[in-house]
Amino acid sequence: MEIKAFAKRFTHLEDITRATCTLRASGVHNEELALVDGQLAQVVRIRKDVVTLQIFAGTEGLSNHAEVVFLGKYPNLKVGPHLMGRFLNAYGQPLDGAPLPEGDGTELGGPSANPVRRAQPSVPILTGLPGIDLNNTLVGGQKIPFFADPDQPYNEVMAMVALRAKADRIILGGMGLSYDDYVYFRQTFREAGVLDRIIAFINTTQDQPVERLLIPDMALTTAEHFAVEQGENVLVLLTDMTLYADALSIVANRMDQIPSKDSMPGSLYSDLARIYEKSLQLPDGGGSITILAVTTLNQGDITHAIPDNTGYITEGQLFLRKDSDTGKIIIDPFRSLSRLKQLVIGKQTRADHPQVMNTAIRLYADAQEARTKKENGFEITDYDQRTMAFAQAYTREILAIDVTMDMDAMLDTVWKLFAAHFSREEVAIKQEWMTQYWPG
């Protein structure tokens, strides 16, 4: 980063913690960038002439005589077509060797969109996965995370969904990504021949955790450029937001903030909302930003502050888990939800879609109860038997992440399963659809 000639320099640090340092300086701007012995830092607090800087790369090995230079500017990125196909680090520097144009760009973390300037999301994003398209239909402009334990193949599923989603541009924000997954994303995109549509900002487990805090803003400022200026439909992939939140708590704790639930900062909700609310649909055929994220869980616990706050912010969640009965990885129909599906199902998909979806899930719930009964050693009824048989078939043919088909085929499959296991009364769907779609 270039340093202006008139930049203010200081050489005495009063205090060093693991992520921050403090010095006396005047004329400093809140959130201004600085270099501390060449490492990028940002002003996070000013009290009279005492300035606290957050150092993204951490403070290990930092001298209390380090040279501090205030840069008079804010985190920014030069956004444009030159980024296409590029892999960058959290500072927006190339990871792939080739140089990037110099100079200042767009400030990161810009203001929120005026709600009255947004359009209502209305374009379904079809992925071919029935667990998503049928039960949790995605819509352009939506924000939705995968909730998954660390051992689930969430990055693979996300990459697959991204490739099928037909976005004009895919922006990947990797936070605490394992090196293997980083290589996986690169290879997958290359093999799919879409590298020219990809822009990636990557922080791997080898990098400093605090640097991750820059990744979502880098990705979303880039996304805003392509969606607003170019009218493109942009898909942003953020993985793993749990590691992002962990980095937030590192910084908050080092600034002596009072932690709230699960040692997370009290502002976690607002911090996450600022990111996720960048998703939007612009009016009049304008562009859109759709955010697909990953929130890893600890043994499926969605009450932990990170998934909990995320769930309150995002427009649903896709819950990945292994089904013990069939051994398949499935998109759990109970704990998954797409809140925007109402806007498209039955309108842009077949009219029987909403009722077929709900009824199948209700019957699947009956199967769960039957299974509990069975496990508790009770005799089970003929109906219980049939719900369990239905649930197994439904798991294999609809919920599993290894099946793909088009929308109408999904609906037909469910009707077929209904008829195979139940009577018409037991299914109890609006007469009109019964007459039209009941097989045989």
Next chain:
Amino acid sequence: MTSPTTGTVTGITANLVEIRPEGPVLQNEMCQVQAGDASLLGEVIKVTGDTAFVQVFDSTRGLTVGSPVIFSGQRLVVQLGPGILSKKYDGLQNDLDKFEGIFLQRGLRSEPLDPDHRWSFVPLATVGDPIRAGDWLGEVDEQGLPHRIMAPFTLQGTWTLDRLVPAGEYTIRQEIAVLRSDAGNTLPVTMVQNWAVKEPLTVYAGKMRPGKLLETGVRIVDTLHPMLEGGTGFIPGPFGSGKTVLQQALAKQADADVVIVAACGERANEVVEIFTEFPELEDPRTGRQLIDRTVIIANTSSMPVAAREASVYTAMTLAEYYRCMGLRVLLLADSTSRWAQALREMSNRLEDLPGPDAFPMDLSATIARFYSRAGMVTLSNGQTGSVTFIGTVSPAGGNFKEPVTEATRKAARCFYALNQRRADSKRYPAIEPLESYSKYLDYPEFQDYAAREVSPHWIENARTLSNLLLKGKEAGDQINILGDDGVSIENHLDFWRAELIDFVLLQQDAFDPVDQLCPLPRQDAMSTLVLEICHRPFRFDDFQQVRPYFKRLINAIRQMNYSAWESEDYQHHYQELEGILAEQATELAV
């Protein structure tokens, strides 16, 4: 007025700014902090020694120590006057439609009311009348509602109406009346006035206990846990359990004159849904566009956090204003937890001693004070007006044992507990019927009203339904412990009677054009029908017959729910139902 106090910035932590004022400052006084070109609005939230702590309603990026500050001498106020209905405001009452560009640039303000619109004014008072604060001087037609022009709310004592303009077209800033005090002072009056949002607007003669049903068209609410005009209620529930869908159903369907929706720290797309749908929808009772009676305060989750706190007060003040006109106002806030979290963020930055879960110590009192602003009032002219308030609560981890839920439970009279298990099995609305309550069922004035105006057995039906649900739950527990064949057929019947009530009365599809709104007469007919079925004797030889039989009953009645009231389809399914019931009659006759 003395010249305003000025000051300089001495410290910045996120949106908390420390200021050294050069003169007197008030707690909650508003000020302007100059950050480069932008002038940022802030509110004093604490004063210690020579430092005023100010929460700034915008990003403080680029602010420096030494920046100038000008205090306003006023607390946060809203503008009250005709033209509020169908507006989309942010938490500080900026008219969002007046901002240009896609993004909300910081430091921008916009006029809440239209200064040039000419309103057709009709006098209601006569020159020489004694006038007290809030008295009606005249009215204008605001989207079909009589918008009363009232004497200033800050008026002390009784004044005399000295002059009043004749009927005609006036803008909000034109003088429409002059008041004179006994001492001979005169006061010009326009159609617009200001009010500090954190100050309850209490220019009424008295507050009454609620007694009238607020019809919502949501069966589980009206039939089982009724909300009253001027009542209070809250809807806690984990994410995805249906808080917002339920509130939007209330916003669309409730029998109110004015509906104010405070979207407080939740998703922007949810207000976009209101913006998009309400202009297309008709008010089911007046036939006017739904948006005409609605005001939206949108301070969504990525908008400035401090303004989130202000937004609920702004919304409440607007509600109280319309109540002063003798109107029935429904105020909805989604979600009050986000407001509490905004308080928590600030209190943490102030390094105040934290209470439970790091919320401020006085959270409970703050919430109680807020809920107490709702209510049914009599005005000095004998008319009544009401503010019904229903807030959602988003408990951390979905666990109701947390400070916001607990504090709200003490403040609100109705409790609509949304339940994860019901939501998971798509039993919408996922209100847990037995845990939830409406304390109004015990109000004698409501019991009288319900018997007189709604249906003679309304209250009794509510209680009988609750009892049957409880019996069903107990039977379900028995079945779970002892197994299907370990209990009597009567237990199975109890279980299925409750399932019947659940499936056909409690569950309601908010997205089905017919089912979503169930008017009171239809609710009455349905619960009478269901209760009649529940009280029938049934004979089954084997418990295995109970489920399929009840599933058929449920199916037939659900089809009725999806059909227009008493339409051909409806009759068709009703006959189907009678057929199924007749099978048992023959069974019993044998």
